[in-house]
Amino acid sequence: MSPTYAPDRTALLRIDDLVVEYPTAGGTIHAVSGVSFDVRRGETLGIVGESGSGKSTLLRAVLRLTPVTGGAVHYGDHELTSLTGEEMRQLRPDLQMIIQDPIASLNPRRTVRELVAEGLRIWPQRVTDTVDEQVRRGLDAVSLDVDLVGDRRPKSFSGGQCQRIAIARALALQPRVLFCDEPVSALDVSVQARILNLIRELRRTLDLTVVFVSHDLGVVKNVSDRVMVLYLGRVCELAPAEQFFAAPAHPYSRLLLSAAPGSGQAPEHEQTGEPPSPLDPPSGCRFRSRCPQAQEICATDVPEPRDIGNNHFVACHFPLLPTVRD
């Protein structure tokens, strides 16, 4: 039998069996249920899945913005879930996050100069030059001129420009990993392309590692070296992007791809119904209730991600192997 997935111990980020559950009045929400992956230095990992699959929870848990129920998050030599609040605070400049709504992420009362400098005031140890110089460089990196925009406030900018300012704020701290949670979903398509190009370019020039979450496969394809597909809090597929898009092997990935905008096919919930509730996820494979290939074993055995060749991992009892692909 082919080997099951194990995160690379030398990777910059290594997530082991992460579990996040939300206790609610109606029961426990199983948002992330034993997710493991790694992110190597300099790469972009795209994480994709439909709404409610646990993408945001996963990012927030990795960054300790949401309490973790179980598992471990290794960043370099640190295990983040066991750090004290102060130890975690010291590491935060390294691990910066960009969120979906750029306008909401910026305090409307501050000028751009103040917004970009804010992190440097909180973490003075990150001032390696002068604050002004790092603010200028952060804005330069996103093609904004501090002399033109520095004294203006967020409301005088478009959504795309606000996202640039949010990225400049992160860059001023000289982070090592940029966590992007749907960073272009709120933007017009033409602006999306420019922000995606910017993220790709920054990764190259600044030696950044990027974790990029989106529900949009087109966007993920545009930026990712590897792709991880989540469904109801579990990993379905983890593969180099080129292989994934050429030959997705999990039935859920195929559904997502066939339902992508522009495919001419109905959205996934119209093809196979709405996903089940995370309050009471299906036994065995969580996708089985919507899977056209499901068999008895899928109800009893949780499929482990297994390598079907070339580091292409699929958590399915009946993956679509290369020899039988259409």
Ligand SMILES: Nc1ncnc2c1ncn2[C@@H]1O[C@H](COP(=O)(O)OP(=O)(O)OP(=O)(O)O)[C@@H](O)[C@H]1O
């Ligand atoms: N703070 C919370 N309390 C209770 N349940 C939550 C909380 N945050 C998220 N959830 C639930 O956890 C599950 C995963 O949500 P999450 O937002 O992580 O998914 P997502 O893939 O990012 O979806 P979306 O793209 O819609 O944000 C969902 O069922 C959601 O309702």
